[in-house]
Amino acid sequence: MLILLGVTAIAGFFVTRSVAEANSQARMRAAAAWFRAGEDQIASGQVTGAVTALRRASAIDRSNSTYRLALASALSARAEDDPARQLLLGLRQSMPENVTVNLQLARIEARQKDTVAAVGYYQNALYGKWDADQLRDRPRIRVELIRYLLDHGQPGLALPELLVLSANLPDDGPSHVELGQLFVTAGDPRRALGHFERAIAANPKDETALAAAGAATFAIGDYAAADRYFRAAPQTGATNTLRTVTRLVLTKDPLASRLSTRDRRLRLEEGVAHARARLDACVPPAAPGAPDDVAKLAALAIDALAFEQTLKTIPLARTTDVLDDGVRLIWQIENAAAGVCGPPDEFGQALLLIGRRHDVDPS
């Protein structure tokens, strides 16, 4: 009887296994049907319905990571970050290098304002295992990370990513312009200029590249080059100020090369006159007990007046003796006034840049 029972048990095992296998296949078909329904609803923008359908699919076929990933995406789209995160963390345990999983986690953490976690996941995504059909998206993801870092005040972390990106960039104008603009935001105008120049080389009439190159050279301090770029670029609101300031720097710098003494004198007098007018417009009469910065401005006003008098009395030939002092005084006035009286006008900006250009800025 025991042997008969044993045989029955063995036969029962195979029968049960067959039945279970058939049931499992039916379950998989049901799960696939729910998954398709979920994908269709995502395509038609019905995210709520998609979540329900994808939930059913992943509940039926729990080992299918595609279903769970799709569900996590749908939950993220509905800003249901907590359940999405749990799903993704679970997936990440078995697939730590999966690009999609890490990328979605990065975006969730970015929404939750956890910068450290977000950056970590972005980097895991970028340096994870990429399928062949995913590789074309890699630069775009890197740009996403770079923008995130720049938006959150992390240019130091963004720069290495920019360098990697530039090494793998498609050689077309728009890509170079975009990359150049990112370099500018990251505080590296020289590298940015290189990309703008490449864009211009590809298309000399690329207005965006020309304007951007002008801004980059302006930031570097090469105003002659900036002027050339701005002349070639269209006039737009964004570049007008820079264009005007550039022109002023080039035309109002008394220390520029190949200028006659007369022209130097004229430029110096203009600069001093502007600085004095600035002071007159914003500095109240100094009174006992006035704040230091106001007192400083008052003192500078006296210095400006004295310098003007000096200029009126010294011979033209001795103009060069006072050029440096003049430029320094103008810079000091404009710099101090900016702190007390508000931002300078375009001429004032140019005078400050002129001073910086000739190293009168002690910082």
Add this chain to the structure above:
Amino acid sequence: MNPTALLSASRLRLREHQLFLALTIVVGVLAGLSAVLFTVAIEWTARLFFGLDPSAVRLAIVPVVVSLGTGILLAKFFPDVRGSGVPQTVAAFRLHGGVIPGRVPLGKFLMGVLSIASGHSMGREGPSVQIGAGLASAVGRLLPLPPARVKELIPVGAAAALAAAFNTPIAAVLFALEEIIGDLNAAVLGSTVVASVVSVVVARSILGNEPLFRVPAYHLEHPAELFAYALLGVLGGLVSLAFCKALLRLRRMFLDMPMSTRILQPAMGGLVIGGVLVVVPQVMGVGYESVDQALNGGLILQTMVLLCVVKVVATIVSYASGNAGGIFAPSLFIGAMAGGALGTVVHQFAPFPTADPGAYALVGMGALFAGIIRAPMTSVFMIFEMTQDYEIVVPLMVANLLSFLISRRYQPIPIYHALLRQDGVHLPTAAQSRAAAAWTALDAMVPSDAADPAAGSPEALAVYVHPDHPLDVVIDRLAQSRGVLPVVSREQAGHVVGAITSESLTRSIDGRRPDQ
């Protein structure tokens, strides 16, 4: 006894132990297969009844229509398979010598599949226990084994079936000891373990080894969180209490209805369930999908509160109206929702770091299980085995204990015992069981000088007992004797020191002296 006889006796005992071990393995396999088949049959039938995406009409109609059929079958052919199956298994073990009629596992399988697959809010684990125990009893009586051995197979089959149903071998063994036998030091511990292991191996080889729930690795975030888990234990105890009292009350109402309505009662429950499913389909059947969502933080507070309340109502209605299904899975569902809801509130307002609400859902499952089923040890191990998350054990134990104590304080009789009492079955108390365990043949023996003279004759000595033999051996051998069972000294072979008759046995059990 001469050495040859001693050797033969010991060889006989060895063969008996080997036979029982082999039988334990066979029972483990059969119980495991039955649990797997039960699960598969429920899924298949549910797909047949409801399809992929059932309409509201289908949700409303299927429970009541199927319950009309099951009501007839339960009333006419399978009256013993209503409800969970665990109380009936306990009664079979403690009162009926391990005898479970052969139609019971068959009927439980059929009725359980129909009830659960048609949407009733019931679990499949309790029925699995009765099916496994029934198979074990049938196998034991088929061989045939002595009654005492048949009885020992009941917890073996029960544990094996539960182990396969839940994929929790350790918890299944503990459940058999805590709930079926009522003694953690039972002699059948080894057999229970063997059968559980075998059944789990069988189940995993067919269904795979995925845990029942995918749970993130939760852990205690801050020591102060233990207060929050203690609060969960209190909540669990109160919800368990409400559930048990409401279930017993409603079931009493159904039982008090005229007998002529018994055939329609499952359908009455089905009517209510159909209406509930139209609005809240998540409470259909075992509901593990929603539990998984709660464990992973996928449900909002309002949803969890709603599901908790509705599941309590639905389960009570399904069970009390006489359908065939268990309360394990509903306990876990209710616990997950209650725990998750409390966890959401705690997570939002606590002044110290707390785990995600999913952790509270996990602990809530255990707390409700401990409070309703009253098996705290089983609860801890079951949650651990189902989720494979050991980090949460300490909060789980805290919550379980509080829930268990509160539930026991205000509902002293455990739910399974209370359900049996409603059916007129009174299980012995722990004191009575201990007294029975301490009872020996000496307590029922009429001493030699007052014994029946026929007791010492060679024919009578073919069947005998020793003074230290326990009650079940005495009962067993008295049935084999001719009304007089000699009691033979162990020290002096063949020396009759007394005799036991039915009358002396009855008097002994009643607490009187055997010779009065």
